[in-house]
Amino acid sequence: EMLRGIIRAVEPKEENRMMSQFAQDIRQKALQEGMQQGMQQGMQQGMQRGMQQGVQQGMQQGMQQGMQQGMQQGMQQGMQQGRREGWREGLLEGEAKLLLRQLSRRFRPLPDEVSERIHNADPNTIESWADRVLDAKSLDDVFSE
Template structure:
């Protein structure tokens, strides 16, 4: 499956944002039995820092999402428990052992039940691990974890498009990404179909932005087709009066579309790249000095793209911007 940004630490993917905002829907779609056992009247709490402390020595870069969530159950005997969710983007032979390790580390930390749940978004049709363990001298240690494979939904595309759960569309986007690899026109048609569905559901602005963020991140298009898609989206917006921002911000081509000139498109693209990188840096390292903002504004597109790649692995602003 074609994932454009699966290098370095991918913790800031739109996948993570969608799962965080719509966690009950995520559980209802992929893990309905677990969803039915959770008391959703009680708040669920994401434990990012706690998970980071547990997995700080792990290798990163192939997962799309890794979250630890504290939830209440409907069974009074175990009111508070923990869910470790991992959305895996690529085949990884060490994946089952890693989940085993995280599970026992989390249990050791909290001394409460920990459910490990896996969603596999990779492109390997026959890879579906659901357990890990070993035996020695009569001692047996193991874990079995529920695994959902996105490719298993391949024959249900039309049903996914009719399902009101937002993660049905996320799943469809993964499948369309795989199906249209190497065919930009077909990908354009599939992406436009998903975009229209977002508006036809009459969802609120934030949900449309969040979910199109996932679709947009998965289904990358050449700039020309992306511009065509934006024109269609703008026309659609005028009919539903709901603003759309994700691709426009990323490509920064609104100015180019208005002017209809190549120079405008290039300048708009540069502005969009700079704005996106500025948000990424601020999210990773905190408020940016004025000098850094000015440097981003004056940089070339090529330099901005090089810096954007470094953001994933850099430990500081200096590492990104090549500053000693």
């Protein structure tokens, strides 16, 4: 009402137009401020959400990459260990087979328990028996402790 009184005193004929213009100016200013505040809030919320999503995606990707690398390393280590163990077992089997051949050529016929005894022995024992084959006069000489 104070503004209306001032306008009436200064420009009585323009009162309605000026009041209408003033109301429009206030609405426009309020709209601009509201839009500006809305944009600021929207940007802040968008940045927060974006950061949260980025962190989540980064963690997921990191976990996936870590799992893949872990699986690859585990497989490689498992394969290497498997090859080593396979090589050792193959070597032991070959030594046992060679000892059986030597014994069967030298002391025919071999009792059945000799083969089982050789296959159940550790590598050092097989090596020791193989060394004795050359000088042994009997199977008992080979297997003597």
